[in-house]
Amino acid sequence: MTARGTFRKAVEAKDLAAITMALDPGIEFHSPVMVKPYLGREPVTALLGVLLEVFDDFRYTDELTGTAPVADPTGGGFPIAPATPAAPPLALIFTARVAGKAVQGLDLLRFGDTGLVTGLTVMVRPLPAAMTLARVVGRRMEAAEGSGDPSDPAQR
16 A cells, blocks of 8 residues: 555554554654654654544545646745645544534645655645634643643744
8 A cells, every 4th residue: 555545444454553653764744733744754654643632533534646746836935845746645634522623624635756745735624623723632642742832833
């Protein structure tokens, strides 16, 4: 099975080891509440482990496959993705609950030449649920790291 299918099945099974195996060592994770991305397999795995704990009733509802992305044609410096991706991007739409609040979200995955996930961007709504998610995850990450509040954008 490719990383495309492996990642989804691993998340649905809450199998952090399998999720980790689907991640490229240089993965870049963009959070809905952080300005700077998480970089590298180890910090991304730690964050995903916390997310597996805080999401209740998590399930993917839809899967959308994109076309091969290209650099920003406007020249605005905001590339859509690497010019030569190994596979088209994949969007996994999900529903879950966090601290009793309903969350809808999207995991946007990008893949490298090895087929592993090189980019993961997460978006969530509605705003009150996103704020609750930021607080709950921030507390857990702070406890795990033992320093600073990772939900504070000033620290990322």
